[in-house]
Amino acid sequence: MSRDDMDETIAQFCSAAIRADRAGFDMLELHMAHGYLLASFLSPITNRRRDAYGGSLANRMRYPLEVFEAVRAVWPRKKPMSVRVSATDWIPGGTTGADTVEIARAMKATGCDLIDVSTGQTDPASKPVYGRMYQAAFSEQVRLEAGIATMAVGAITTADQVNTLLISGRADLVALARPHLADPYFTLHAAAEYDFRGIGWPVQYHTGATQLHTTVRRAKEEAERKAQLLAARAH
Numbered sequence: 001m002s003r004d005d006m007d008e009t010i011a012q013f014c015s016a017a018i019r020a021d022r023a024g025f026d027m028l029e030l031h032m033a034h035g036y037l038l039a040s041f042l043s044p045i046t047n048r049r050r051d052a053y054g055g056s057l058a059n060r061m062r063y064p065l066e067v068f069e070a071v072r073a074v075w076p077r078k079k080p081m082s083v084r085v086s087a088t089d090w091i092p093g094g095t096t097g098a099d100t101v102e103i104a105r106a107m108k109a110t111g112c113d114l115i116d117v118s119t120g121q122t123d124p125a126s127k128p129v130y131g132r133m134y135q136a137a138f139s140e141q142v143r144l145e146a147g148i149a150t151m152a153v154g155a156i157t158t159a160d161q162v163n164t165l166l167i168s169g170r171a172d173l174v175a176l177a178r179p180h181l182a183d184p185y186f187t188l189h190a191a192a193e194y195d196f197r198g199i200g201w202p203v204q205y206h207t208g209a210t211q212l213h214t215t216v217r218r219a220k221e222e223a224e225r226k227a228q229l230l231a232a233r234a235h
């Protein structure tokens with residue numbers, strides 16, 4: 001990528017941000033993860049440049065920071081901006097959690113409000129260690145060490161997991177994708193589990209909400225009765 005290409009791309013990012021604002025979006029996320037252009041600058045695995053944009057982490061961050069700064073300048077100050085990062089390449093010699101803390105600090109200093117902490121997908125050689133909430137440790141590291149709000153993502157499948165991540169200070173936001181594909185009413189169902197009524201069910205579905213809250217309450221009462229019975233038998 002020549003300097004001219006870089007300038008043209010910055011202009012394209014900025015005009016996209018201006019269009020997003022006009023279209024009424026409330027928040028903007030710059031994608032610096034998963035092997036896309038800006039990720040390819042950040043990772044030492046994919047960045048092979050020998051100029052001021054390759055080599056040290058400070059050099060690899062230079063262009064992504066230029067893009068962020070330019071977009072932040074055209075995106076309204078009152079609207080938040082986040083950056084999605086791959087906190088590890090899952091490759092020896094690749095980006096680490098400690099590098100990501102440095103990246104998050106630099107983004108914060110440039111006006112970033114939130115780091116969306118994903119991992120990997122930067123190079124086919126990666127060997128991800130999948131598991132329940134497998135990326136949350138990186139969200140926690142960035143949040144605590146860089147002192148910036150984070151969003152945790154990846155294999156977070158229950159409302160209890162979401163609330164546990166939030167209450168234990170491992171993330172400020174939690175985003176779920178596949179659970180919503182499996183159950184488009186995931187959030188409404190979770191609200192019923194917690195008997196939380198302040199969520200906006202569509203008016204036409206209110207009778208369904210009332211029934212679900214009752215069903216959940218009865219199931220909990222039944223489980224409680226069974227537990228008491230078992231406890232009584234054990235004595």
Ligand SMILES: Cc1cc2nc3c(=O)[nH]c(=O)nc-3n(C[C@H](O)[C@H](O)[C@H](O)COP(=O)(O)O)c2cc1C
Pocket residue numbers: 034084118153154155156175176177178179
């Ligand atoms: C169908 C599908 C398409 C996705 N496409 C993208 C994408 O284009 N860019 C991206 O950053 N993440 C993408 N993701 C990842 C999600 O943004 C999200 O971080 C991830 O799926 C969270 O994990 P979960 O599905 O276990 O909740 C996609 C996820 C799914 C399920």
